Amino acid sequence: MKGIIKKIIDSKTIKHGDTIIVGFSGGPDSLTLLHALDSVKEVLGLSIYAAHINHQIRPVDCDKEAEHARDICEELGIPFKLVICDCKVLAKLEKVSEEEAGRKIRYKAFSDMANEIEQCGTSRDKIKIAIAQNSDDQVETVLFHILRGTAVRGLTGIPISRLDECGYMVIRPLLGISRTEIEEYVDDYDLKPNIDKSNEKPIYSRNKIRLELIPELEREYNPSLRKAVLRLSKSAACDDEYMMNEAMKLYDESISENHEYGIYKIRAAHGALKRRIATIMLEAEGVHPTYELVNSIVGIINSDNPSASYNLPGGKVAERRYDNLVFSQEKHGDDSYTESESWDITDISISSISIAEYLGIRGGLNGSKEKRALYAAFDLDKLIRERGLETEIVCATNVRSQLGINLRTRKSGDYIRTGNGSKKLQDFLVDEKVPKSSRDEIKLAVIGSEILWILPDEMFRSERYKIKGKYSQKYQIDDSSERVLFLELR
Structure with a gap:
């Protein structure tokens, strides 16, 4: 058929x-x-x-x-x-x-x-x-x-x-x-x-x-009910797509750093756009946009009180600061951005292994029902070439010091390679909705300012990153790989 x-x-x-x-x-x-x-x-x-x-x-x-x-x-x-x-x-x-x-x-x-x-x-x-x-x-x-x-x-x-x-x-x-x-x-x-x-x-x-x-x-009531509902669905999808595009334009114009939104233009928008913008804001802040919560955010935007506020789930607060709407969370201790120091962790190992060893480990990890350690693996020779080193002088027993791999928390200027360039750590943490007060707790494996592995953390929004962390995509293992840089969190 x-x-x-x-x-x-x-x-x-x-x-x-x-x-x-x-x-x-x-x-x-x-x-x-x-x-x-x-x-x-x-x-x-x-x-x-x-x-x-x-x-x-x-x-x-x-x-x-x-x-x-x-x-x-x-x-x-x-x-x-x-x-x-x-x-x-x-x-x-x-x-x-x-x-x-x-x-x-x-x-x-x-x-x-x-x-x-x-x-x-x-x-x-x-x-x-x-x-x-x-x-x-x-x-x-x-x-x-x-x-x-x-x-x-x-x-x-x-x-x-x-x-x-x-x-x-x-x-x-x-x-x-x-x-x-x-x-x-x-x-x-x-x-x-x-x-x-x-x-x-x-x-x-x-x-x-x-x-x-x-x-x-x-x-x-209607023998053609299914066709009628499908027509309704297609019509609603068309209208919603247009309205969401218009809402996104205002949202993009309003958003600034640190979970703040300028609402001057939003206040003048039609109510249908305000509701959609409020929905987008809540989703961006990691809050499920129920009918009541959307109404509350719209109420704050419309309010004549320049200090109007509303308590959201998860300890978050939405509050007016004159022409800005700010989402904040109860802070624990000092929330200032601090230069990090290396962190001492004894249950992580860094080693150089052959591609055959790596494939064997990977096969064991995939085939076993036991709970295994978390790990990150990179093409070691790609790393060496990127840093202008000679392949022969980087030995398996001293790979950590020769490549300058450090285990630490964040510093200004940190970035991670992506499939189409690079991304600032700051932008990644914002995208993952990590509260500012918790960002200095995120663990990293780095070479200089370049991040190889952002270790898993419960603060991440993505379930994948919570469980496995985020890996640099610059040094992915492929069919030509011979040696593997293997980082294991035991």
């Missing part, structure tokens, strides 16, 4: 030469997506991987589904990764629904897999995480948002593409394809998908919307 394949290509979510990680439950939707992509991978030069998440919600069934998903991938010759995580336990620990816990588990697993692929040399902009949501899922999502109470943005539903928290592109190539079309594709190619029987039970909110609410609305 060429219709679905054409629609996937027409969605423009996939480009020639992409590496695609398919979130593969083995159900009808993800099997259709995997099968369709596999059928055009040679023509489009695609590299395809499959990631299956066993949530352990239905232990026996989930195990069988995982094995069936693996069998499908083996038959197609597609690399398969299985992640097992107890969704119920995570839901209780984080006090969220099992649906939300499952979503967090899935997207973290997809990002981790994308990171592994990137570390093996694939360019980040070529890596895409493909989720098999269809147009019926879009209808259900919009109705779900309406029932919960939503602004215009909620009416836009599921975006066809977006960046995840780790900066990887998430795409939904089936979003313009109906469930009926998918079922026809499965029948035409005699595919054997997993069938999650819990999807046919009204035990979750979305299941109830799909199984009870939508059929009732179609039967009693």
